[in-house]
Amino acid sequence: MARKHINSGAAGVLFAVAVLTFGCADENTRTNSDTQKVEGRGGDTAKWREKLPRAQWANYERVADDLEWFEVYRVFSDVYAIYEPGQFEEVISFLIVGETRALLFDTGLGIAKLRPVITRLTNLDVMVLNSHGHYDHIGGNYEFSEIGGVDVDYAHAQAKGAGPEKVARYVTGDWLWKKTPDGFDPEAYKIHPYQVTTLFEDGDIIDLGERRLEILVTPGHSPDSICLLDRAGRRLFTGDTFYLAPLYAHLKGSNVADYMASIDRLAALEPEVDHLLTAHNVPVAEPAYLSRVQGAFETIDSKSAAYVETDGAFEYQFDGFSIIVPATNPRR
Numbered sequence: 001m002a003r004k005h006i007n008s009g010a011a012g013v014l015f016a017v018a019v020l021t022f023g024c025a026d027e028n029t030r031t032n033s034d035t036q037k038v039e040g041r042g043g044d045t046a047k048w049r050e051k052l053p054r055a056q057w058a059n060y061e062r063v064a065d066d067l068e069w070f071e072v073y074r075v076f077s078d079v080y081a082i083y084e085p086g087q088f089e090e091v092i093s094f095l096i097v098g099e100t101r102a103l104l105f106d107t108g109l110g111i112a113k114l115r116p117v118i119t120r121l122t123n124l125d126v127m128v129l130n131s132h133g134h135y136d137h138i139g140g141n142y143e144f145s146e147i148g149g150v151d152v153d154y155a156h157a158q159a160k161g162a163g164p165e166k167v168a169r170y171v172t173g174d175w176l177w178k179k180t181p182d183g184f185d186p187e188a189y190k191i192h193p194y195q196v197t198t199l200f201e202d203g204d205i206i207d208l209g210e211r212r213l214e215i216l217v218t219p220g221h222s223p224d225s226i227c228l229l230d231r232a233g234r235r236l237f238t239g240d241t242f243y244l245a246p247l248y249a250h251l252k253g254s255n256v257a258d259y260m261a262s263i264d265r266l267a268a269l270e271p272e273v274d275h276l277l278t279a280h281n282v283p284v285a286e287p288a289y290l291s292r293v294q295g296a297f298e299t300i301d302s303k304s305a306a307y308v309e310t311d312g313a314f315e316y317q318f319d320g321f322s323i324i325v326p327a328t329n330p331r332r
């Protein structure tokens, strides 16, 4: 799912409206009117590109800097952020390296081959785990043999892949601006099917050797959304449940009540973590945002909050992020 960085204040609201109109990238949910507006967005994507490079990335050491499609940064000594700024989603996958094995949390768009990049970063066996099954997080799954997942119908459905008729639009026109790898054919862009080899449940621990990651099942953005908690490292990998941009609670498969419950749970962990690692635009955010999002959902629920309406969804603006809920949100 696409989301763009937003600013507080009126300009931020206006930009966020444009994002809502042009950026809802779920192949399952886009309406015809959405599609037409995306195809005609022109100047708004120019604004998006002007945001690049986003300043936060300069805080981190760039590695493997000869890569043409991916940008790879060492965010912590054992955590690499693999960023794809060449496409509107600006998705970020994370490689977490333990003593005995490594975990790849999401595999990005699948525009460029990811496995050779991972091989350069670690010699250890790598297991893939997805924050959720939206196309921009699972594109490279097919390149890997060990893939973890949750036993949720939506996740199983997404593992069947998606053909060009569903996803090729996301690599056309202004969705894509960076040079793609030689041999990449936008018209044939698809999400390859993949096989989940290990099912996990809420509370399961993945031990990478001196690095233990706890799976938190956090539905809301999608039915299969999870977060990863590194208690010793005091880090929480939030996937699309939180990042510094419009949060999507309005997609097909989203559920506002579930999202609120998940955020309540994450907000309770706020004292236990120092960093949120997020899946779009910039890799790190402060944990205080979790309780801010919790409060934001409560504001929305109070029915008194101002919102912007477009394309049948309601967007509520907060400082540093917004929340988009369906106009049919039964909680309103």
Ligand SMILES: [Zn+2]
Binding pocket: 001, 132, 134, 221, 222, 240
């Ligand atoms: Zn998503």
